[in-house]
């Protein structure tokens with residue numbers, strides 16, 4: 606969408622048939638991501654079906670912090686749209702901007718010219734292969750990225766799966782904010798989603814999650830009743846609208862660009878979902894990569910130099926959030942210094958907002974949190 610709007614010829618490929626959903630992710634979008642949706646002119650379509658909300662109530666090991674994460678460019682709302690809504694709106698906007706979108710087309714490899722990426726190879730179920738040539742290939746193909754693998758993007762800072770989520774959706778819960786409960790080795794959260802539903806989720810450490818694989822429903826209820834009894838008490842009066850979902854991930858950082866290729870979103874960096882940063886991060890990276898690509902393809906700067914600058918800027922921006930997220934995902938008992946800090950900021954709305962900003966990608970965690 607962004608490159609098509611800048612006048613470039615864009616071919617957009619996705620292996621799924623649209624509209625498609627992504628059942629393995631919750632989908633809270635922080636004000637940073639929502640500000641991108643607004644800039645791109647698609648927010649009203651999302652907001653029509655996924656209500657806005659601003660406030661958070663975060664219970665950190667018994668210290669309750671209330672407030673809202675900082676606004677971004679004057680924009681302060683979050684939304685929790687289902688992915689079939691979000692992805693559909695973005696794909697339509699890309700087509701309206703002039704991109705050619707082919708769904709149901711799987712990329713299986715990269716085409717190379719003298720070691721330089723020069724397009725993609727797509728593959729049909731019948732074993733057929735087709736080459737699509739391009740001066741630049743952007744891999745936005747998720748954590749199992751074929752583009753990353755074929756380009757040889759190096760992986761670093763790998764973290765194993767630490768915690769896992771079990772969640773579903775309910776109608777009839779009066780909740781207009783984010784609720785987050787963090788305890789030692791356990792947690793729960795909830796926020797409004799699409800079409801009048803509220804998402805309620807349990808956090809289990811991964812070993813527990815594996816043991817609970819035969820009865821996720823029981824594990825969900827036991828965990829939410831334990832750490833969030835006030836939230837759990839709302840469920841019997843409400844109607845669960847679908848089966849339970851479950852998801853988790855290992856975390857990694859991949860090189861974000863090389864000769865003729867770039868990675869955005871989870872293809873380039875995958876964080877634990879505990880900070881719900883993935884979608885907002887993907888939007889910001891798409892914006893940064895599109896600016897670099899436009900500069901390189903338009904002749905303002907050598908393409909590879911522009912892409913290398915994108916990769917460096919991405920790392921500089923995101924690595925502090927990556928390290929913070931990895932730490933939070935352990936659901937560890939806070940150090941005395943951290944527990945004191947949480948208590949100290951409880952009645953300080955500005956400091957609370959800064960801490961929430963470390964989650965919502967507006968304040969670098971290294972500037973906000975005390976050293977452990």
Ligand SMILES: Cc1cc2nc3c(=O)[nH]c(=O)nc-3n(C[C@H](O)[C@H](O)[C@H](O)COP(=O)(O)OP(=O)(O)OC[C@H]3O[C@@H](n4cnc5c(N)ncnc54)[C@H](O)[C@@H]3O)c2cc1C
Pocket residue numbers: 618619620621627629630631632633634710711712713745746747748749750751770851852853854869870871872878881882883884885887
């Ligand atoms: C349990 C869980 C909860 C989460 N909760 C949140 C949350 O609340 N908020 C948040 O912001 N993030 C959350 N995340 C993270 C979020 O889901 C990801 O960061 C986000 O989906 C990344 O988007 P993406 O477009 O980079 O990748 P994806 O969403 O994985 O999309 C990749 C796309 O590429 C396509 N594709 C893949 N391979 C190919 C191929 N070979 N050829 C063609 N097409 C291909 C796929 O069909 C898909 O459409 C969560 C993750 C998990 C695991």
